[in-house]
Amino acid sequence: KAGVTQTPRYLIKTRGQQVTLSCSPISGHRSVSWYQQTPGQGLQFLFEYFSETQRNKGNFPGRFSGRQFSNSRSEMNVSTLELGDSALYLCASSWDGGGGRGEQYFGPGTRLTVT
Amino acid sequence: LAKTTQPISMDSYEGQEVNITCSHNNIATNDYITWYQQFPSQGPRFIIQGYKTKVTNEVASLFIPADRKSSTLSLPRVSLSDTAVYYCLVGIYNQGGKLIFGQGTELSVKP
Numbered sequence: 001k002a003g004v005t006q007t008p009r010y011l012i013k014t015r016g017q018q019v020t021l022s023c024s025p026i027s028g029h030r031s032v033s034w035y036q037q038t039p040g041q042g043l044q045f046l047f048e049y050f051s052e053t054q055r056n057k058g059n060f061p062g063r064f065s066g067r068q069f070s071n072s073r074s075e076m077n078v079s080t081l082e083l084g085d086s087a088l089y090l091c092a093s094s095w096d097g098g099g100g101r102g103e104q105y106f107g108p109g110t111r112l113t114v115t
Numbered sequence: 116l117a118k119t120t121q122p123i124s125m126d127s128y129e130g131q132e133v134n135i136t137c138s139h140n141n142i143a144t145n146d147y148i149t150w151y152q153q154f155p156s157q158g159p160r161f162i163i164q165g166y167k168t169k170v171t172n173e174v175a176s177l178f179i180p181a182d183r184k185s186s187t188l189s190l191p192r193v194s195l196s197d198t199a200v201y202y203c204l205v206g207i208y209n210q211g212g213k214l215i216f217g218q219g220t221e222l223s224v225k226p
Binding site: 004033035042043044045048056058088090091092103104105106107108109111 | 149156157158159160161164202213214215216217218219
């Protein structure tokens with residue numbers, strides 16, 4: 001079974017630009033969650049989509065948005081990039097809601113650098 | 116939300132058993148305890164999950180006392196490849212895929 005894939009793996013953008021990251025979950029998984037990881041803040045939850053609906057949202061500004069398609073693939077978008085958005089963005093999928101009961105499978109991440 | 120507290124770092128040697136303890140005083144009745152492992156520049160990987168007493172799988176054991184206010188991840192006979200950050204999570208049981216990661220424990224295994 002193929003794992004969670006994320007594209008692109010690396011990205012360099014300039015302040016003020018926008019970026020779209022893509023995540024393909026494991027086949028059959030309907031929940032996709034996004035996380036941001038930085039050395040200073042650690043791993044932080046961004047949002048979760050389940051059956052094309054955003055079910056949970058973390059404490060990030062509205063510049064961070066996402067969506068999920070009918071095939072469960074998900075995208076996240078960051079508009080008006082800031083230097084502090086430089087991070088490893090991780091996507092995780094699970095067959096149900098995951099959370100504290102099921103396990104989540106993480107992708108390799110997209111390393112975003114904002115200059 | 117149940118907050119977790121873990122040691123920031125631990126050192127061990129190859130072949131030793133490593134025990135990492137996590138405190139979660141405010142754990143709720145329906146919360147599960149889950150441990151993830153993360154290598155640099157990779158996504159976290161699920162290790163083990165439990166609710167009470169002891170759970171064992173092919174890579175680790177998880178010990179949870181009766182009051183569930185703490186848990187201990189036990190890694191038998193660690194190797195250099197076990198050098199990683201280990202996260203203890205107390206689940207948002209019914210709120211979908213929202214995991215709250217603490218600071219984790221950076222385990223360094225030496226030869």
